[in-house]
Amino acid sequence: MTNLIILPILIPLFTGVILIFLNNRIMAQRVVASISSIGTIIAAWLIVQKVRTDGIQSLNISSWDAPFGITLVSDMLSALLVLTTSIIAFVCLIYSFKSIGEEREKYYYYAVFYFLLVGVNGAFTTGDIFNLFVFFEVMLMSSYVLLVLGGTKIQLRESIKYLLVNVISSALFIIAVAYLYSVVGTLNMAHISARINEISVNGMPGILTVIAVLFLIVFGLKGAIFPLYFWMPGSYYAPPAPVLALFGALLTKVGVYSITRTYTLFFYHDMDTFGILSILAILSIVFGVIGAIAYWDIKNIIIYNIIVAVGVILYGISVLNTASITGAVYYLMHDMLIKAALFLLVGVVISITGTSNLRNISGLINRFPGLGWTFFIAALALAGIPPLSGFVGKLLIVQGGFEGESFLGAFITLMSSLLVLFSVMKIFINGFWGKDRTYVGEEKAPVKQLLIAPVILVVTSALYGIGSEFILPYITQAADTLIDPNIYINAVIKE
């Protein structure tokens, strides 16, 4: 079927529209949402298998040939990210059923939830730089609504900051695309890459380096790398748990994906820009870790861990050899799963205790052993303890770092694991051990139902780690495309 790769965009879009009609009938909304979420997962799985057997899939929308129309391209990296996104969306959805509350559900919560998915899946799948911008906006607009929905004071305040930062970065994105278009005269990513390759025979022209840095600033603002992450701790502190899990797992990773895509496809001629990327990635790791160990607030600790992970992934990309890229792709998917799981677990803890201040929480494991041990496993996976999912990715990134003789970066990546482990173990030791307390939400919180969602994610993540031998061929295929852009170009522009 020719249109297979558009299904993960089309199904959520259609669902979102249907859900607008059902805004007062909550049960109907939940049923429609669940069914279509499972449908999206199946479609994404089919795409992964299709790409595995037949190579990169591309779809020329509207039957216009490649450089002239919009092309959707599903290489292994996009296919895997779309699959991960669909799984996370399903899990956040079933968590929302129990936690989000009728007030939000009646005001188009699920519809906007699905529009967010349209944006994320579209951004992962598109092969056109301006279309990427459009899908970014679809994603961001939905995220504004999800952030502000409910209208509490903190949400209103943080939405303004979030909106302001993203409007500015979107304007910069447009300016960057305009510059690029004036230099290469095309918007199709494969075609841009081919054109840049033509004009870069004697090294990349200066203007393209400027554009590369501009793209780094734009996607760095979306993806929260070192000097540009300032908006994130505040904005991510505001929304309720399932929304926070979606944001933490998906939004920054779209920025990371875009940096990966543009740098490996467009700007690979100029290693200086990779040097800048490398320095910023290492600084992100350092500052993220400092934030993670400094706070005594469980939400903030996990939020700063996002910055660490973004740094680790981008460091892997910036080294640009087989091992490091494979590691970065592996780590990217692991981090999406585990961040969603951790935010949902934090949400469960907050719904029990009514606070996110670690000093007011202790002894949770006595009454909620399931929650405690799930959190423990998730924490170990985050830090990268061998049988779990964080290990292989980080190992490959460090290996790539040493092979690329970037010893400082590899060393910092290794050390960051220790401090990340310390920051999450601080939550475990102080929050779950110690003497029993009674909490406000203890009786009312539907802990068992809420736990289903994070347990699914932790089990997936554990299987992802244990079955790495099975998964590695897929990851390698994704990395091959990133290392050799010609595979991508030839798949899109068929001569």
Add this chain to the structure above:
Amino acid sequence: MRRTNNIILETAIKVLLFFIVLYSVYIFTAGHYYPGGGFIGGLMTAGAIVLLLITYDIKTVEEFLPVNYRILTAIGLLFAIGTSAGSLLFDVPFLTHAFGDVQLPILGELSLHTATLFDLGVYFVVVGVTMTIIQTIGEDE
């Protein structure tokens, strides 16, 4: 309730409304060959309704235009998705449109294109979104 005597405005609107709506429909249908299309046509229709809102109040306008604009937006989206997803049935790439000359009983031979239905979706969405924004702000206390 304060009621001023807007007799000139109310009379003028009766004539003007007709022209504005007609012109917006013209601009919408001319979109393929001349400047115009769903977006500007929709905005202009919404402009006509806003003119009504200025002349009368929200309740009166709701009485003779009983439209739920959020549903209108959703219907517009369905039009756009439907016409683009129709290509799935024929196993051609998404958004591939069909066109052809059709012989109709009264109008004679017409050249029709499914992109017009997509544009109709855009038109509905623009009218729906604009009116939703203006109404929700207007009703706000």
